[in-house]
Amino acid sequence: FKGQVLVNHQTVTSNHHQALLKLGALIEHPALYPYMTGRQNLALYAQSEVEIDELARALEMEAYIDARAKGYSLGMKQKLGIALALLNHPDLVILDEPMNGLDVEATILVRNLILRMAQKGTAFLISSHILSELERVVSNVVLINKGKILL
Incomplete structure (x- = not known):
C-alpha cells in the first residue's frame, strides 16, 4: 500500500508520530499484559490514577480492575481495551469492532459513553x-x- 497518514494536518511516520499523542485506538483485539492487573495495564499509559478510577467506574470495571487480565472474559478484556483507548482524553478515538464480546448491558454502557x-x-x-x-x-x-471509499 502507498499513501500517507495525516492527523491534524501532521504527517505520521514511524519516526514522526507526535500527532498520535491525542489519539486513542482499539484495533481488533486489545493488547494486554495478561500477568498484570487491569489497573496496572492502564497505569502504563495513564497520566493519573484518578483517570483510571474514572474509566473503571464509567465502564463498570471496579469489581475486577485489580485482578490479573489473564483471568478476564472476552467482554472484560474488550472493556479494558476500550478504557486504554479512552485514556488521556484523546481528541480522536479509533475503535475496531468495539462491541465485540460485550453483553447487552455492556454494549449499552459503551454506546452511552461514546x-x-x-x-x-x-x-x-x-x-x-x-x-x-x-x-x-x-x-x-x-x-x-x-480500500476505496464508496460513500
Whole structure:
C-alpha cells in the first residue's frame, strides 16, 4: 500500500508520530499484559490514577480492575481495551469492532459513553459489521470496500 497518514494536518511516520499523542485506538483485539492487573495495564499509559478510577467506574470495571487480565472474559478484556483507548482524553478515538464480546448491558454502557464523549468534542472513527449498533451512535457514515471509499 502507498499513501500517507495525516492527523491534524501532521504527517505520521514511524519516526514522526507526535500527532498520535491525542489519539486513542482499539484495533481488533486489545493488547494486554495478561500477568498484570487491569489497573496496572492502564497505569502504563495513564497520566493519573484518578483517570483510571474514572474509566473503571464509567465502564463498570471496579469489581475486577485489580485482578490479573489473564483471568478476564472476552467482554472484560474488550472493556479494558476500550478504557486504554479512552485514556488521556484523546481528541480522536479509533475503535475496531468495539462491541465485540460485550453483553447487552455492556454494549449499552459503551454506546452511552461514546455518545457522552462525542458531545464533549471527542471524535470517533468506528469500524463495525454491526450496522444496527452503529446507527445508534454515528453522525456520519463512510463505507469502504477494498480500500476505496464508496460513500
